[in-house]
Amino acid sequence: MAIGSSTDLDSAQTADLLELYPNGPASRRRVRLPRSPKVLIGLGGLIGFLVLAVIGPWIAPYSPAQVFSTTVSFPQPPSAAHLLGTTQQQQDVFSQLLAGGRSTILVAFVAGLIATVLSVVIGVAAGYAGGLADDLLSMLANLFLILPALPLLIVIFGFLPPSQGSDDVLIGLIIAITGWAFGARVLRAQTLSLRTRDYVDSARIIGERGWRIIGFEILPNLIPILASSFLFTVLYGVGTYTALAFLGLVNPNHVSWGGMLFYAQVAGAQQSGYWWLYIPPGMAVALLGTCLALLNFGIDEFINPRLRAAGLSRRRARRAGLTGAARPPRRFVLGVTPVVRSVPPTGDHRGPVGENLSAGRSRGGRQR
Amino acid sequence: MYVISRRIGFYILTAIAAVTVTFFIPRVMPGNPVSAVLAKMQGTVVTKQTLAALEAEFGSNTGQGLLGQYLRYWNDILHGNLGISTSNGMVPVTDVIRGALPWTLGLVGTATVVSFILGTLLGILVAWRRGSWLDTLLPATTFFQAAPYFFLAFLAIDLFAIKLGWFPAERAYGQLDFPAFDWTYISDVLDHAILPALTIVVASAAGWIVGMRNVMITTMDEDYVLIAQAKGLPKGRVVWYAARNAILPSISGFSLAIGFVVSGALLTEIVFSYPGLGFLMLSAVQEADYALLQGIFLVIVMAVLVANLAADFVYVFLDPRTRQEA
Numbered sequence: 001m002a003i004g005s006s007t008d009l010d011s012a013q014t015a016d017l018l019e020l021y022p023n024g025p026a027s028r029r030r031v032r033l034p035r036s037p038k039v040l041i042g043l044g045g046l047i048g049f050l051v052l053a054v055i056g057p058w059i060a061p062y063s064p065a066q067v068f069s070t071t072v073s074f075p076q077p078p079s080a081a082h083l084l085g086t087t088q089q090q091q092d093v094f095s096q097l098l099a100g101g102r103s104t105i106l107v108a109f110v111a112g113l114i115a116t117v118l119s120v121v122i123g124v125a126a127g128y129a130g131g132l133a134d135d136l137l138s139m140l141a142n143l144f145l146i147l148p149a150l151p152l153l154i155v156i157f158g159f160l161p162p163s164q165g166s167d168d169v170l171i172g173l174i175i176a177i178t179g180w181a182f183g184a185r186v187l188r189a190q191t192l193s194l195r196t197r198d199y200v201d202s203a204r205i206i207g208e209r210g211w212r213i214i215g216f217e218i219l220p221n222l223i224p225i226l227a228s229s230f231l232f233t234v235l236y237g238v239g240t241y242t243a244l245a246f247l248g249l250v251n252p253n254h255v256s257w258g259g260m261l262f263y264a265q266v267a268g269a270q271q272s273g274y275w276w277l278y279i280p281p282g283m284a285v286a287l288l289g290t291c292l293a294l295l296n297f298g299i300d301e302f303i304n305p306r307l308r309a310a311g312l313s314r315r316r317a318r319r320a321g322l323t324g325a326a327r328p329p330r331r332f333v334l335g336v337t338p339v340v341r342s343v344p345p346t347g348d349h350r351g352p353v354g355e356n357l358s359a360g361r362s363r364g365g366r367q368r
Numbered sequence: 369m370y371v372i373s374r375r376i377g378f379y380i381l382t383a384i385a386a387v388t389v390t391f392f393i394p395r396v397m398p399g400n401p402v403s404a405v406l407a408k409m410q411g412t413v414v415t416k417q418t419l420a421a422l423e424a425e426f427g428s429n430t431g432q433g434l435l436g437q438y439l440r441y442w443n444d445i446l447h448g449n450l451g452i453s454t455s456n457g458m459v460p461v462t463d464v465i466r467g468a469l470p471w472t473l474g475l476v477g478t479a480t481v482v483s484f485i486l487g488t489l490l491g492i493l494v495a496w497r498r499g500s501w502l503d504t505l506l507p508a509t510t511f512f513q514a515a516p517y518f519f520l521a522f523l524a525i526d527l528f529a530i531k532l533g534w535f536p537a538e539r540a541y542g543q544l545d546f547p548a549f550d551w552t553y554i555s556d557v558l559d560h561a562i563l564p565a566l567t568i569v570v571a572s573a574a575g576w577i578v579g580m581r582n583v584m585i586t587t588m589d590e591d592y593v594l595i596a597q598a599k600g601l602p603k604g605r606v607v608w609y610a611a612r613n614a615i616l617p618s619i620s621g622f623s624l625a626i627g628f629v630v631s632g633a634l635l636t637e638i639v640f641s642y643p644g645l646g647f648l649m650l651s652a653v654q655e656a657d658y659a660l661l662q663g664i665f666l667v668i669v670m671a672v673l674v675a676n677l678a679a680d681f682v683y684v685f686l687d688p689r690t691r692q693e694a
Contacts, residue, residue: 159658282519
């Protein structure tokens with residue numbers, strides 16, 4: 001679903017990451033996320049969803065499976081007793097919404113975790129080893145990238161015995177098998193360029209073992225990309241699990257947001273205007289995905305500082321200029337053409353950050 | 369054409385892998401595939417014909433080893449035989465797919481192309497006007513991108529088809545049984561396609577917008593763009609120079625994105641009861657019609673590979689460096 005971050009980390013930007021770490025591991029102490037509104041909203045929302053996943057089933061007013069009436073056969077609209085109405089089976093939608101987050105988030109994070117481990121092992125190995133091993137592993141990753149994942153998963157889950165269709169960890173594992181390739185490709189590209197850095201060469205000359213070079217010299221410099229690809233895979237897991245549950249491929253009685261959408265479709269919610277059946281779970285999935293994507297944007301902006309200035313309006317840029325001393329100005333100068341951007345300090349209250357931004361702005365302004 | 373021939377080799381390999389995967393999935397599942405399918409078909413009447421079709425599909429009771437079955441499977445596929453669809457009156461799978469494929473190709477193909485062009489243009493605009501109000505477009509598109517396609521389809525039907533009544537809510541054409549291929553029919557089909565196509569475009573354009581914007585911002589810092597500006601070239605020409613170079617990653621990222629778009633489009637079809645492959649796939653799952661399920665999967669893989677090949681040709685056309693390597 002989220003293809004946005006796909007091109008973010010392409011080889012063009014890989015160079016920027018290297019500019020961020022010109023001295024290798026020594027500069028990694030300064031690693032921290034930019035405090036942009038995107039990151040704050042994304043992180044706050046994600047923490048909220050994680051809390052919901054833990055406490056959701058406990059704070060739900062009713063059991064999600066409890067049937068309130070056997071005589072009514074239509075979904076009931078929201079009321080005082082049922083804040084978000086009832087399903088066609090007369091179960092409480094609000095309780096299902098609160099309880100359904102756990103399975104959705106659990107599956108997505110299990111998928112993200114397993115896929116990230118796979119992508120590190122395969123991507124770093126391919127990038128570090130090079131040669132034939134690299135060719136074969138890259139081909140494997142490209143193959144998994146090109147195979148349309150959801151149809152493949154539908155075939156797999158179609159054959160899976162029904163008894164195993166509600167095991168969250170197993171579902172996460174299967175989703176991970178189709179979701180590791182993107183991360184592996186990005187990590188491989190980055191490892192490939194880190195491998196020839198001076199500090200890696202010197203570690204090799206000193207006689208460090210391969211696993212130590214990978215573990216202590218290369219992996220720490222992959223962390224931003226790793227985080228980005230983890231979030232991307234979790235996002236993929238949320239979308240994929242929801243889609244599989246929506247198709248009724250995982251046991252729909254195992255309450256999840258996708259399962260709720262499955263029952264909404266069965267009840268003909270979109271035709272009959274039963275909005276309370278599909279809007280709550282759909283919004284929950286969309287908001288969770290938005291939080292993950294926003295956080296991912298934040299990491300992308302960290303990896304590629306040029307994207308960051310784009311979020312600043314003229315007013316905010318001036319404000320950033322006022323408080324410019326708090327930020328390391330170097331980052332804003334990274335990768336910019338010095339000819340235009342290095343306007344000499346004019347002695348007013350603006351810090352170097354403001355200078356660079358206003359120089360960039362005026363260039364854009366001349367275009368209009 | 370070295371690049372293209374290498375890619376074609378890779379696509380052939382992918383196709384082989386896809387066929388191999390569909391062959392092995394039912395066979396690595398616990399238990400006997402035939403009895404597993406029969407267990408899933410509970411409630412439907414299993415005729416001798418069905419049983420025979422299943423046994424042929426999974427190669428049981430034929431006395432062949434795994435390798436023999438695999439070779440026979442390949443032989444069948446190369447002869448265009450994808451098995452018998454048990455849920456559609458025992459007709460060949462290829463016939464069932466042939467009825468649904470044009471709908472999916474028309475809808476998903478058009479929507480994908482529109483979404484790519486629209487998203488790329490918007491991405492250029494957002495990058496060029498960075499810092500302006502257009503930046504607020506990004507969080508909005510992020511939301512549409514994160515929302516499941518089928519949720520947007522629910523919304524679209526409820527709002528535009530039921531509440532406003534602008535478009536039909538389901539199916540691909542009206543109740544005409546054997547319509548003549550005239551303007552009435554064509555406009556009817558178009559009328560039915562607008563809403564699902566719109567859903568796919570809205571859901572998938574965000575990816576192209578963000579991707580294009582990010583590369584475009586990086587490209588705009590290049591020296592040649594600066595020189596183009598310094599020379600006083602018209603703004604449109606400068607944007608064109610930058611965009612022409614920034615679009616390359618979007619096209620090479622096509623293979624990554626097309627899988628997502630197709631998957632999402634299949635789900636959109638289901639909500640709209642659009643008679644394409646996605647809808648067919650759902651019914652195949654529900655009726656435990658595995659031959660059909662596998663057949664659809666293979667056809668989707670082939671379509672994705674062809675789309676990728678097309679993207680490769682465009683890439684080679686746009687980027688002279690790939691031609692020089694040959």
